[in-house]
Each structure stands twice: as C-alpha cells, then as structure tokens.
Amino acid sequence: xxxxxxxxxxxxxxxxxxxxxxxxxxxxxxxxxxxxxxxxxxxxxxxxxxxxxxxxxxxxxxxxxxxxxxxxxxxxxxxxxxxxxxxxxxxxxxxxxxxxxxxxxxxxxxxxxxxxxxxxxxxxxxxxxxxxxxxxxxxxxxxxxxxxxxxxxxxxxxxxxxxxxxxxxxxxxxxxxxxxxxxxxxxxxxxxxxxxxxxxxxxxxxxxxxxxxxxxxxxxxxxxxxxxxxxxxxxxxxxxxxxxxxxxxxxxxxxxxxxxxxxxxxxxxxxxxxxxxxxxxxxxxxxxxxxxxxxxxxxxxxxxxxxxxxxxxxxxxxxxxxxxxxxxxxxxxxxxxxxxxxxxxxxxxxxxxxxxxxxxxxxxxxxx
Numbered sequence: 001x002x003x004x005x006x007x008x009x010x011x012x013x014x015x016x017x018x019x020x021x022x023x024x025x026x027x028x029x030x031x032x033x034x035x036x037x038x039x040x041x042x043x044x045x046x047x048x049x050x051x052x053x054x055x056x057x058x059x060x061x062x063x064x065x066x067x068x069x070x071x072x073x074x075x076x077x078x079x080x081x082x083x084x085x086x087x088x089x090x091x092x093x094x095x096x097x098x099x100x101x102x103x104x105x106x107x108x109x110x111x112x113x114x115x116x117x118x119x120x121x122x123x124x125x126x127x128x129x130x131x132x133x134x135x136x137x138x139x140x141x142x143x144x145x146x147x148x149x150x151x152x153x154x155x156x157x158x159x160x161x162x163x164x165x166x167x168x169x170x171x172x173x174x175x176x177x178x179x180x181x182x183x184x185x186x187x188x189x190x191x192x193x194x195x196x197x198x199x200x201x202x203x204x205x206x207x208x209x210x211x212x213x214x215x216x217x218x219x220x221x222x223x224x225x226x227x228x229x230x231x232x233x234x235x236x237x238x239x240x241x242x243x244x245x246x247x248x249x250x251x252x253x254x255x256x257x258x259x260x261x262x263x264x265x266x267x268x269x270x271x272x273x274x275x276x277x278x279x280x281x282x283x284x285x286x287x288x289x290x291x292x293x294x295x296x297x298x299x300x301x302x303x304x305x306x307x308x309x310x311x312x313x314x315x316x317x318x319x320x321x322x323x324x325x326x327x328x329x330x331x332x333x334x335x336x337x338x339x340x341x342x343x344x345x346x347x348x349x350x351x352x353x354x355x356x357x358x359x360x361x362x363x364x365x366x367x368x
Contacts, residue, residue: 002251005039005280013038019337023346029305033283033328040256040281041165045333048256048326052100052159053168053315054246055083055090056152058107058239059130061139063175067213070202071174073130077110079172084119089312090170093319100164104155106148107131107238125151127238134217134235139179145233145241152245160253166325167250168258168285169267170315171239178214180266181292182235185218186225187269188299192218195292197262228273236270243267248274251281256325258318261288261310265296272300285321286310 013035018024025031037046057080063073082088083103086095094101104123105112109130116122127148131139140148159167177199185195196211221234232241244267250257251271259268259282271278279300286306287297297304305324310317338345 002248002275002277002281003254004277006042007039009039009042009044010035012044013332016044016337017332019339019345020331020335021338021341021343022335027331029303030324030328030331033305033325034332036283037256037325037329038332040254042254046329047333048166048322048329050100050162050164051098051166051168051322051325052102052164053090053094053170053258053319054102054104054155054159054243055170055172055315056104056106056239056242056246057172058105058127058176058237058242059109060173060175060179060237061131061133062135062178062213062217063130065133065135065213067135068178068210069175069199070206073109073174076172076174077108077112080105080108080110080112081116083172084116084122088314089316090314090319093316097319097322099168099319099322102155104239104242106151106242123155125155125242127151127242131237134182134221135213138221138234139236140233140238140241142233144238145229145236148232148238148241149245149248152242152247153249155242156246156249156253156255160255164255166256166258166322167246168260168315168318168322169243169246169264170260170318171243171263171267171313173237173239173263176237176240176263177290178210179235179237179240180263182214182217182221183231183240183266183270184292184296184299186222186231186235187228187273188295190295190299194295197289197291199290228270231273232270240267240270244271244274247271247282248278251275251278255281257282258321258325259284260315260318261286261313262290262293262296263313264315264318265293265300269296269300283321283325286317288317
C-alpha cells in the first residue's frame with residue numbers, strides 16, 4: 001500500500017521557501033518542486049541521494065508484423081547492447097549528471113551473450129521473449145503481468161537498500177508507443193486519433209497503418225479493460241508492466257519518482273488505476289513531442305518541468321530533470337533566509353503579497 005502524501009508540513013515548507021532571500025515566487029516551479037520534495041520525505045531539509053535510472057527493455061509481438069513500427073524488432077536488442085557499451089544518449093546524460101544507470105531485460109526477444117549478461121549494470125528479469133501479438137489475443141497472461149509487476153518492485157527494493165531515494169524510469173521497445181497509446185485510450189476514453197503519434201518516425205502511410213492496427217486492437221480488448229492491470233495484460237508490454245510495478249513500489253518506499261515521456265507516462269497511468277496515491281510521489285520531467293503525451297499529462301493534471309520536444313525515450317527526459325531536482329533541494333537547504341542574511345523584506349501590498357494570498361491553503365499539486 002502507498003501512503004498518501006501528508007500535507008501537514010506544507011505550511012512550514014512554504015514559510016521556509018518564502019523567507020529565502022528572493023521575492024515571493026521568484027524561483028517559479030523550483031519552489032513547487034522543493035515543496036514537493038519536502039512533503040515526499042516529510043522534512044524541511046530534503047536530499048537527493050544516489051539518483052538512479054532504470055531502463056526497461058522489452059519486445060512486442062505486434063512489432064514482428066511491421067504494422068506499428070518503421071524499425072525492425074531487432075533494434076530493441078541492438079539498443080540494449082548499445083546501452084551496455086555506453087554509447088546511447090541515456091548513457092551520456094547519466095554520465096554528465098552522475099546518475100546510476102541500470103538496464104533491465106524485461107522481455108527482449110533475444111539471447112544476450114556474456115558481454116551483456118556479466119555487465120554490472122545489466123539485470124536479467126525477462127518475463128518471456130516478448131509479448132504476444134495483441135491482435136490475436138491478450139499481450140500477456142495474468143501470471144506474466146504479475147511477474148513483471150513483482151520484478152519491477154524487487155528492482156526498486158534493491159535501489160532503496162543501496163541508499164537511493166530518487167529514481168527515474170525509461171524504456172526501450174520497438175512498438176511500445178502504440179501500446180502506450182492503447183493504454184491511454186482504454187483507461188481514459190480518449191480518441192485513438194489524439195493518442196497515437198508517429199513514434200519512432202513513421203511516415204504518413206505508416207501512421208495510417210498503425211492507427212488501423214491500433215483501432216482493431218482496441219475494439220478487441222477495450223471491452224475487457226476495467227483497470228490498470230487489465231490494460232497491461234491486454235495491450236501492454238513487459239517493459240511497461242515492469243515499470244508500473246517499479247513505480248508503485250518506489251511510491252510505497254516514499255521515493256521521488258522521475259517520470260519520463262509517453263511510454264513511462266502510460267506505465268504511470270496504469271499504476272494510478274492500481275493505486276491513485278502514486279502520483280503524489282511523481283515529478284513529471286518533460287512533455288515529449290509525441291502528441292499523446294500532452295493529453296496524458298492533461299488527464300493527470302501534471303505540470304512538466306521541461307518542454308524540449310524530446311521523443312527518444314530511454315529515460316532521457318528523466319535524466320535531464322535530475323539537476324533540477326538537485327537544485328530545488330539545494331536552494332531549500334542552503335539558500336539564506338532574509339533573517340540569516342540581514343536583508344530587508346518587501347512590505348506592503350505588491351505582486352508578492354498577491355501571490356501569497358492566491359496560494360494560501362492551496363494544496364501542492366502532486367505533479368508539480
């Protein structure tokens with residue numbers, strides 16, 4: 001069970017933020033982020049300890065048909081090897097920002113060799129060699145779905161025991177943007193037209209084929225989807241299901257969750273249907289270029305930190321949010337107050353007073 005965020009410390013945190021040597025609200029979203037970190041950790045001095053990023057990789061049975069993906073399914077395994085060799089964007093971002101990167105085989109359709117299996121950052125947690133084609137039936141069995149959820153939880157347990165309190169999530173899986181769109185449409189009732197985008201660069205013709213395949217899948221499975229677990233089982237991927245389990249466990253452990261883009265957002269949407277309290281622990285890193293992500297964020301009333309038109313996946317947006325999270329915690333803990341610095345505060349009615357009045361008694365937004 002996830003403990004909902006306790007807001008009793010909110011007034012003290014806001015008072016501490018407002019008395020830093022700056023005009024009220026001058027640090028914008030960083031102030032909201034600092035407040036959220038304090039509430040997650042239930043302290044006036046939150047920290048960002050040993051931040052880590054889990055990249056879950058998995059293949060989708062639908063990808064073998066070529067209906068929803070311009071790249072061949074083999075690219076999933078090829079990118080896992082690239083991660084292990086340190087050549088992907090997420091490797092670069094994690095090195096630059098001192099983030100512990102871990103690559104998880106959640107269900108790649110490939111037999112990895114010794115180079116991968118013995119790498120210290122690789123975790124073999126495969127459910128199966130990819131999901132089944134959801135145009136022919138459920139993507140996975142209920143047992144496989146539960147195994148994926150449990151494996152994600154176990155990985156986060158290990159991270160927490162190592163001293164990590166901030167974790168980001170990324171993914172790799174050819175065809176998974178269609179699964180994310182189907183999860184979004186099934187759980188929100190949104191039209192597939194607004195949920196489906198080009199993914200990894202589909203042409204107009206490929207996009208039309210992708211939409212047709214997705215519409216057939218939704219017609220087949222939609223009537224059987226009543227919640228997050230159903231959505232994962234029917235049209236999800238092993239990497240998405242494992243990420244969902246990891247998110248739920250991270251929230252239960254009161255860790256800060258850095259949510260990446262569209263696919264990670266779909267995993268969170270499934271998690272929300274399992275336990276709505278998870279969102280209080282989530283920092284939404286960015287709004288991706290994938291059109292469905294904008295609608296997903298709006299559905300969750302989430303305010304992303306960045307908008308850089310990213311559409312790569314891999315957890316790249318989550319990695320870019322780490323320095324902002326570190327900065328928010330640092331200013332709250334290290335920046336002088338007016339009293340400490342001997343600096344006079346503004347008096348009278350001004351924009352700052354108006355801002356303070358507007359937000360009085362307003363609960364912190366879980367996604368801020």
